[in-house]
Amino acid sequence: xxxxxxxxxxxxxxxxxxxxxxxxxxxxxxxxxxxxxxxxxxxxxxxxxxxxxxxxxxxxxxxxxxxxxxxxxxxxxxxxxxxxxxxxxxxxxxxxxxxxxxxxxxxxxxxxxxxxxxxxxxxxxxxxxxxxxxxxxxxxxxxxxxxxxxxxxxxxxxxxxxxxxxxxxxxxxxxxxxxxxxxxxxxxxxxxxxxxxxxxxxxxxxxxxxxxxxxxxxxxxxxxxxxxxxxxxxxxxxxxxxxxxxxxxxxxxxxxxxxxxxxxxxxxxxxxxxxxxxxxxxxxxxxxxxxxxxxxxxxxxxxxxxxxxxxxxxxxxxxxxxxxxxxxxxxxxxxxxxxxxxxxxxxxxxxxxxxxxxxxxxxxxxxxxxxxxxxxxxxxxxxxxxxxxxxxxxxxxxxxxxxxxxxxxxxxxxxxxxxxxxxxxxxxxxxxxxxxxxx
Numbered sequence: 263x264x265x266x267x268x269x270x271x272x273x274x275x276x277x278x279x280x281x282x283x284x285x286x287x288x289x290x291x292x293x294x295x296x297x298x299x300x301x302x303x304x305x306x307x308x309x310x311x312x313x314x315x316x317x318x319x320x321x322x323x324x325x326x327x328x329x330x331x332x333x334x335x336x337x338x339x340x341x342x343x344x345x346x347x348x349x350x351x352x353x354x355x356x357x358x359x360x361x362x363x364x365x366x367x368x369x370x371x372x373x374x375x376x377x378x379x380x381x382x383x384x385x386x387x388x389x390x391x392x393x394x395x396x397x398x399x400x401x402x403x404x405x406x407x408x409x410x411x412x413x414x415x416x417x418x419x420x421x422x423x424x425x426x427x428x429x430x431x432x433x434x435x436x437x438x439x440x441x442x443x444x445x446x447x448x449x450x451x452x453x454x455x456x457x458x459x460x461x462x463x464x465x466x467x468x469x470x471x472x473x474x475x476x477x478x479x480x481x482x483x484x485x486x487x488x489x490x491x492x493x494x495x496x497x498x499x500x501x502x503x504x505x506x507x508x509x510x511x512x513x514x515x516x517x518x519x520x521x522x523x524x525x526x527x528x529x530x531x532x533x534x535x536x537x538x539x540x541x542x543x544x545x546x547x548x549x550x551x552x553x554x555x556x557x558x559x560x561x562x563x564x565x566x567x568x569x570x571x572x573x574x575x576x577x578x579x580x581x582x583x584x585x586x587x588x589x590x591x592x593x594x595x596x597x598x599x600x601x602x603x604x605x606x607x608x609x610x611x612x613x614x615x616x617x618x619x620x621x622x623x624x625x626x627x628x629x630x631x632x633x634x635x636x637x638x639x640x641x642x643x644x645x646x647x648x649x650x651x652x653x654x655x656x657x658x659x660x661x662x663x664x665x666x667x668x669x670x671x672x673x674x675x676x677x678x679x680x681x682x683x684x685x686x687x688x689x690x691x692x693x694x695x696x697x698x699x700x701x
Contacts, residue, residue, distance in 0.1 A: 285638040291690035299348030302670040304660040316690035345584035345677035352402030356431040362400040370394040419476040422452035446506035454526030476582035484516040532593035567622040583679030634701030648688035
């Protein structure tokens with residue numbers, strides 16, 4: 263009788279609606295003694311987060327999108343003081359979760375589930391078994407067919423190669439995507455590449471700088487290549503490139519010299535309103551001041567434009583280890599009506615330039631309209647009283663709704679050149695996922 267009553271009530275629309283989930287969901291307490299990257303992946307019906315817990319142990323959390331409760335699984339690796347040792351994750355086409363991280367010139371650290379949707383089945387797994395003893399910069403990407411790829415560097419600053427693997431869900435095995443490294447410094451340098459970006463032209467675009475040693479001041483020569491399939495690469499004119507690409511065989515966009523003000527952590531790829539590729543970066547001008555530049559591939563070749571006009575400012579970066587960046591430059595993005603936007607930050611200010619699409623120059627007194635994004639109140643404010651703490655964010659690597667997006671948020675101190683920081687250390691901070699609503 264009760265069942266029939268509930269069915270009747272439900273058919274009349276009288277049952278209470280499900281309670282909406284909060285816009286801020288706490289996950290766990292996390293290590294806050296130095297900056298190191300975490301990851302968030304939304305793949306309905308689940309959401310995953312990968313991070314280092316309060317005891318620095320690599321951890322994966324999972325929840326159903328219609329539930330607040332997270333379940334966690336600890337992995338047998340812990341982070342030290344190296345800010346290179348971020349953690350990242352991805353799903354393959356069979357729904358298995360892949361996790362990798364905590365690597366800076368060390369052997370492979372990689373886990374994969376054996377049961378889709380069950381993080382408790384995460385276990386250490388092999389890859390190809392060769393050139394996996396000095397690994398750094400793990401990156402999961404997808405090709406156009408959705409096949410899972412894995413890029414990493416074998417070697418160290420000044421002597422390293424970029425290798426690509428491909429995963430087969432049927433055999434559950436990894437093989438080399440390319441028979442040779444994509445880039446080769448020939449024992450004299452290594453390439454610091456951006457993530458291959460699928461552009462509006464249906465091609466993957468890539469840029470990089472070469473670096474001679476562990477000293478970040480030895481970055482030089484902004485370079486570029488593109489590909490339809492991540493296997494066959496060409497220069498900006500469509501000329502085939504031989505793999506591996508070297509300094510002399512590749513295309514140099516801007517021959518910035520050593521100590522010329524370019525750095526590997528500040529390269530971005532974007533496109534203008536006509537889908538022409540634009541590289542943004544910084545270097546020193548003729549007066550020795552640091553400036554933001556944009557390099558665009560026009561029909562006649564690369565055009566290099568100075569975007570900023572900063573007087574009397576120079577960031578003299580040098581040395582090894584993870585540095586705290588004084589300057590940040592984003593990627594150009596079309597905003598319609600013949601205009602582009604470009605975000606920037608430096609010690610004397612921050613903001614977003616509105617660029618004229620033809621000249622790539624900031625339009626005076628023109629400001630970007632408010633985005634209308636609604637961030638939960640207080641979600642991006644520092645709550646710790648420990649000096650030097652800052653809010654960190656990770657954007658979602660997975661599916662994004664048209665109505666909102668998710669971000670992973672926590673607090674930590676800055677990087678410390680990958681060296682131990684003497685105590686006292688801040689208490690573990692709260693890791694949370696927030697929902698950012700769109701206009």
